[in-house]
Amino acid sequence: MEKLIENHNKLKLTKCLPELTSLISRQRELLDNPKGNPLKYTLALNNLPNIVPSYKILNKPTITLGIEEDILAASEDINAAINNIKSNLMELAPWRKGPFELFGITIDSEWKSWLKWDRFIDKISPLKNRRILDIGSSNGYYMFRMAAYNPTMVLGLEPQYAFYFQYLALQKYLNIENIFSLPIPFDEFPAINGYFDTVFCMGVLYHRRSPLDMLKKINELMKKGGELILETLIIESSENEHTCLFPEDRYAKMRNVFFIPTIKVMESWLKRTGFENIKCIDISKTEAHEQRKTEWIQTESLTDFLDPENPAKTVEGYPAPIRAIFSAQVI
Ligand SMILES: C[S@@+](CC[C@H](N)C(=O)[O-])C[C@H]1O[C@@H](n2cnc3c(N)ncnc32)[C@H](O)[C@@H]1O
Structure with missing residues (x-):
C-alpha cells in the first residue's frame, strides 16, 4: 500500500x-x-x-x-x-x-481465469503505457497478466482480505514494481478524476445496489479517450428488451446480487453514465470446465449453484449464469 x-x-x-x-x-x-x-x-x-x-x-x-x-x-x-x-x-x-x-x-484455482482473459485481450486498446484501475482485483491474477504488456501502472481494489493477502503472497515473490493493490471497496476510493486510461470492472457490477452511481464514478475517474472493460452477469432476452432481473433473495446462492441486466439495459446504463462507442465484445455461458471445485477452495462451486434436474436454471429457478463483456469509451 x-x-x-x-x-x-x-x-x-x-x-x-x-x-x-x-x-x-x-x-x-x-x-x-x-x-x-x-x-x-x-x-x-x-x-x-x-x-x-x-x-x-x-x-x-x-x-x-x-x-x-x-x-x-x-x-x-x-x-x-x-x-x-x-x-x-x-x-x-x-x-x-x-x-x-x-x-x-x-x-489450481476455482476459476480458469485465462479463459476470460482470452475473451477480451485482443479486442481492447493496447495496455502499454496506460494507467489502469482494476476494481475487484481479487488476488491480482489479471493485474499480473496486464503487467506483461508494460502499462505505466496498475492499481487494484480488493476489499476481501483473503484475496488481498493472496495478492501480497504473490507479490512477495513476483515483486512487480508498478502493480499496486488497496484492500478497500470502490466506494472508499478517492475521486482521482481524469486519471485512468483503462478501467477494468469485472464481476462487480451485479453486487452493487446502485450500478449507475458506480458507472458514473468510474466515468469521472477516466481520462478522455480512456476505455472501460466491464464484465457482468446478463440475462438473455429478445433483441430490444429493456428489463433487469432483480432476484427476490439469492441468485446462484449468492446473497449480494442485485441487478442483472439484458444487453440492451447494460448498454443504456453505459450510455446514460457518459460512455460512448459501447460494444458488447463477448457473451459466454459459465460452464463447469471454467468454474469448479478444486483442493484450493473449501466452498461450493458452480455445479452446486445449479438445479441438478435442470442445469439451465439456478437452484432458485433463475436463468443459469451468462456473462457478457463490454468495452466503452470516454470521449
Ligand atoms: C466475482 S469476483 C471477480 C474478480 C475478478 N475481477 C474477475 O473478473 O475474475 C468479484 C470481486 O470483487 C470484489 N468486490 C466486491 N465488491 C467490491 C467493491 N465494492 N469494490 C471493489 N471490489 C469489490 C470481491 O471481493 C471479489 O474479489
Whole structure:
C-alpha cells in the first residue's frame, strides 16, 4: 500500500496525496493489529520463506514463478520447505482466481481465469503505457497478466482480505514494481478524476445496489479517450428488451446480487453514465470446465449453484449464469 505513496511523484498522484495517505494509514492500523482472519493471513504471509524466483512467466495462462530448485537457497530440506509453502498458501484459501505455479507448486484455482482473459485481450486498446484501475482485483491474477504488456501502472481494489493477502503472497515473490493493490471497496476510493486510461470492472457490477452511481464514478475517474472493460452477469432476452432481473433473495446462492441486466439495459446504463462507442465484445455461458471445485477452495462451486434436474436454471429457478463483456469509451 505504502508503495503507492512512495511513488506518488512518478505516478502523478500528488493532487490526491492527503486523501490517499489517510486512507492507507487507516488500513495500516487495521493490518498492524490484525484479529480473526486477517491475523491468520498475516501469520501465513510472514511464514512464507524469502526466496528469489529464478524466473517469472506472466504471459501464459498459468502465472509461473521459480522452480523447485530455487527453494534450496532457503532450505536444505526441500520436501519440508514445499510442504511449508503449500500449507501457508492453503491458509489463504479460497483461491478463486488463477492458476499459479510457485516453485513447482500448482495452485489450481476455482476459476480458469485465462479463459476470460482470452475473451477480451485482443479486442481492447493496447495496455502499454496506460494507467489502469482494476476494481475487484481479487488476488491480482489479471493485474499480473496486464503487467506483461508494460502499462505505466496498475492499481487494484480488493476489499476481501483473503484475496488481498493472496495478492501480497504473490507479490512477495513476483515483486512487480508498478502493480499496486488497496484492500478497500470502490466506494472508499478517492475521486482521482481524469486519471485512468483503462478501467477494468469485472464481476462487480451485479453486487452493487446502485450500478449507475458506480458507472458514473468510474466515468469521472477516466481520462478522455480512456476505455472501460466491464464484465457482468446478463440475462438473455429478445433483441430490444429493456428489463433487469432483480432476484427476490439469492441468485446462484449468492446473497449480494442485485441487478442483472439484458444487453440492451447494460448498454443504456453505459450510455446514460457518459460512455460512448459501447460494444458488447463477448457473451459466454459459465460452464463447469471454467468454474469448479478444486483442493484450493473449501466452498461450493458452480455445479452446486445449479438445479441438478435442470442445469439451465439456478437452484432458485433463475436463468443459469451468462456473462457478457463490454468495452466503452470516454470521449
Ligand atoms: C466475482 S469476483 C471477480 C474478480 C475478478 N475481477 C474477475 O473478473 O475474475 C468479484 C470481486 O470483487 C470484489 N468486490 C466486491 N465488491 C467490491 C467493491 N465494492 N469494490 C471493489 N471490489 C469489490 C470481491 O471481493 C471479489 O474479489
